[in-house]
Amino acid sequence: MDVKEIWTNFIHDLQNKICSALEEVDGKATFFEDAWERPEGGGGKTRVIANGNVFEKGGVNTSIVFGDVTDAMRTQLKIEGDTWWACGLSLVLHPINPFVPTVHCNYRMFELCDSSPSGGGREGAVIDRWFGGGTDLTPYYLFEEDAKHFHQTYKNACDAFDVSFYPKFKKECDNYFVNWHRNAERRGIGGIFYDYQRVAPSSSPEGGKANAQPIPVKDADALYWIEFAKKCGYGFIDAYIPIVEKRKHTTYTVENKHWQEIRRGRYVEFNLVHDRGTLFGLKTNGRIESILMSLPPVVRFEYNYQPAFGSEEYKLQEACLNPRDWLNEISDAEREEWAKRSNTC
Amino acid sequence: MDVKEIWTNFIHDLQNKICSALEEVDGKATFFEDAWERPEGGGGKTRVIANGNVFEKGGVNTSIVFGDVTDAMRTQLKIEGDTWWACGLSLVLHPINPFVPTVHCNYRMFELCDSSPSGGGREGAVIDRWFGGGTDLTPYYLFEEDAKHFHQTYKNACDAFDVSFYPKFKKECDNYFVNWHRNAERRGIGGIFYDYQRVAPSSSPEGGKANAQPIPVKDADALYWIEFAKKCGYGFIDAYIPIVEKRKHTTYTVENKHWQEIRRGRYVEFNLVHDRGTLFGLKTNGRIESILMSLPPVVRFEYNYQPAFGSEEYKLQEACLNPRDWLNEISDAEREEWAKRSNTC
Numbered sequence: 001m002d003v004k005e006i007w008t009n010f011i012h013d014l015q016n017k018i019c020s021a022l023e024e025v026d027g028k029a030t031f032f033e034d035a036w037e038r039p040e041g042g043g044g045k046t047r048v049i050a051n052g053n054v055f056e057k058g059g060v061n062t063s064i065v066f067g068d069v070t071d072a073m074r075t076q077l078k079i080e081g082d083t084w085w086a087c088g089l090s091l092v093l094h095p096i097n098p099f100v101p102t103v104h105c106n107y108r109m110f111e112l113c114d115s116s117p118s119g120g121g122r123e124g125a126v127i128d129r130w131f132g133g134g135t136d137l138t139p140y141y142l143f144e145e146d147a148k149h150f151h152q153t154y155k156n157a158c159d160a161f162d163v164s165f166y167p168k169f170k171k172e173c174d175n176y177f178v179n180w181h182r183n184a185e186r187r188g189i190g191g192i193f194y195d196y197q198r199v200a201p202s203s204s205p206e207g208g209k210a211n212a213q214p215i216p217v218k219d220a221d222a223l224y225w226i227e228f229a230k231k232c233g234y235g236f237i238d239a240y241i242p243i244v245e246k247r248k249h250t251t252y253t254v255e256n257k258h259w260q261e262i263r264r265g266r267y268v269e270f271n272l273v274h275d276r277g278t279l280f281g282l283k284t285n286g287r288i289e290s291i292l293m294s295l296p297p298v299v300r301f302e303y304n305y306q307p308a309f310g311s312e313e314y315k316l317q318e319a320c321l322n323p324r325d326w327l328n329e330i331s332d333a334e335r336e337e338w339a340k341r342s343n344t345c
Numbered sequence: 346m347d348v349k350e351i352w353t354n355f356i357h358d359l360q361n362k363i364c365s366a367l368e369e370v371d372g373k374a375t376f377f378e379d380a381w382e383r384p385e386g387g388g389g390k391t392r393v394i395a396n397g398n399v400f401e402k403g404g405v406n407t408s409i410v411f412g413d414v415t416d417a418m419r420t421q422l423k424i425e426g427d428t429w430w431a432c433g434l435s436l437v438l439h440p441i442n443p444f445v446p447t448v449h450c451n452y453r454m455f456e457l458c459d460s461s462p463s464g465g466g467r468e469g470a471v472i473d474r475w476f477g478g479g480t481d482l483t484p485y486y487l488f489e490e491d492a493k494h495f496h497q498t499y500k501n502a503c504d505a506f507d508v509s510f511y512p513k514f515k516k517e518c519d520n521y522f523v524n525w526h527r528n529a530e531r532r533g534i535g536g537i538f539y540d541y542q543r544v545a546p547s548s549s550p551e552g553g554k555a556n557a558q559p560i561p562v563k564d565a566d567a568l569y570w571i572e573f574a575k576k577c578g579y580g581f582i583d584a585y586i587p588i589v590e591k592r593k594h595t596t597y598t599v600e601n602k603h604w605q606e607i608r609r610g611r612y613v614e615f616n617l618v619h620d621r622g623t624l625f626g627l628k629t630n631g632r633i634e635s636i637l638m639s640l641p642p643v644v645r646f647e648y649n650y651q652p653a654f655g656s657e658e659y660k661l662q663e664a665c666l667n668p669r670d671w672l673n674e675i676s677d678a679e680r681e682e683w684a685k686r687s688n689t690c
Contacts, residue, residue: 181627272617282526289649301640
């Protein structure tokens with residue numbers, strides 16, 4: 001069994017399924033694929049959508065990259081070993097309609113080996129391997145039922161593995177996508193986010209701890225986290241598409257669009273100032289266009305823009321400043337309604 | 346004689362004069378002043394212009410800030426002493442018309458003292474003091490005569506002090522405003538940029554060297570750099586306003602505006618990813634709205650946008666990728682023409 005192959009197949013299948021679902025809900029635009037190779041090793045498939053009925057700009061990218069562990073990586077990333085390998089999917093969608101939320105998701109696997117691959121394709125022993133990922137929603141207007149549906153979908157995915165996951169990963173998400181320079185305003189209303197997952201919770205008392213002492217690398221642990229990524233990754237379709245269906249025909253005004261463009265400015269601020277993945281890519285000769293594909297199509301920066309107290313715009317901003325526990329209030333009726341909707345999409 | 350007072354008076358006078366000149370050339374919008382105080386010490390006057398005939402968004406800010414040297418400053422900025430004081434002017438102007446260039450300028454003084462101010466207003470001994478500044482131009486379309494005029498104005502200012510300054514500070518500018526992640530594409534066509542200027546060139550063999558061994562702090566050195574900042578600071582009006590006058594009535598198309606918005610994206614990328622001042626402000630509890638005032642009003646990010654080979658847009662991009670020595674080709678006739686124009690504005 002080859003863990004990398006299982007992961008890679010999943011990532012490419014996820015890319016295909018998500019692109020199909022997005023094209024279907026858009027009804028007009030289709031993805032254009034830009035395949036690229038990286039001189040240092042590996043490459044990717046950048047798939048871009050633009051000027052659709054629903055999506056103004058978006059991308060669903062996969063990449064497989066690898067290389068030698070450099071001194072800079074050893075120092076800055078505190079990485080050991082001789083070679084590294086990484087593969088993941090990353091998507092960002094910026095809809096036209098301000099009532100349809102922007103969404104981001106990312107699932108990735110990282111592996112380190114202690115000796116360089118030999119000429120015959122044989123690779124060195126795996127000395128470390130971890131998984132990360134998550135999905136977060138960035139609405140411009142707050143519909144509580146959408147927020148609850150989105151979070152409930154990921155809670156269900158998490159609960160199928162470990163009931164401790166959703167509260168933990170929800171909190172990690174709330175604490176990651178933060179514009180710290182704006183009084184800790186969140187980019188959106190969160191979702192789940194996890195990183196450095198090495199072992200299955202049942203596999204070791206150290207389970208899931210980042211930076212724990214060296215742990216023997218077991219394929220069984222990898223399979224656990226691959227299954228989890230599958231549940232969450234395919235879950236994206238259930239989490240996001242029904243919200244798009246529900247909001248895509250909502251009438252909007254110039255003022256709604258203006259607010260969307262202002263909020264997109266916050267998205268740019270987070271991605272360029274704080275996002276580890278973006279900054280790592282920009283500073284390590286990553287493929288710029290694939291990295292910056294996440295930036296919104298049209299953005300507005302105004303001096304000291306403040307929404308009117310109590311307005312719908314203000315309510316969204318408040319939800320970003322004060323992350324909420326969306327699922328404490330959910331009713332069974334709401335849950336059933338959303339399940340029905342998800343199944344018919 | 347109080348160096349800080351001389352500097353502060355200059356900075357406020359410069360703010361007034363530049364704002365007046367900009368309002369005059371705009372002909373419609375006036376500056377709105379937002380005065381603010383900083384809880385840790387000091388404050389500023391943020392002056393904002395928007396929706397004018399010429400300027401879509403802009404600001405001319407001054408601030409005086411001070412405080413105790415923190416452990417973080419000692420480690421990260423390699424600063425010594427007990428208290429610090431800084432005062433400067435910073436401006437960015439984003440015109441509506443894509444044929445009018447965006448411009449940025451900044452002049453600042455920094456001082457460190459070795460003991461905290463006592464209750465009676467007396468301050469500790471000055472242990473270090475330095476000056477920095479510069480002005481750079483970001484056109485969307487390249488007019489060589491504008492580039493030459495802009496650079497010639499600053500060369501003249503520099504030459505009045507030291508003929509080594511212009512080539513040195515021009516190069517520093519070309520090497521500072523760089524989107525390293527885009528194959529070292531410059532933000533614009535440069536200007537001058539200098540930092541850590543402590544001593545007058547005639548004053549010491551160590552003149553102008555950053556991080557040299559401790560140098561006795563002399564007011565004469567400060568006065569030299571204040572005079573230089575005055576020459577460059579007031580020179581902004583001669584350097585920029587004639588270009589605005591010349592281009593502000595140029596007819597433009599939707600395509601020209603689209604290109605301007607794409608290029609503004611590069612401006613955002615530089616300011617949020619690379620600019621030391623912006624990042625320092627964002628990470629040290631600076632006044633966010635004053636710092637991010639530099640961001641353009643409406644910005645466009647498109648996947649892998651490339652101007653057509655040989656087009657006017659392409660020529661501008663080439664000038665950003667390959668900084669040019671604008672003044673090697675300047676003719677006397679051009680110089681006279683610009684001098685005449687500057688004097689009549």
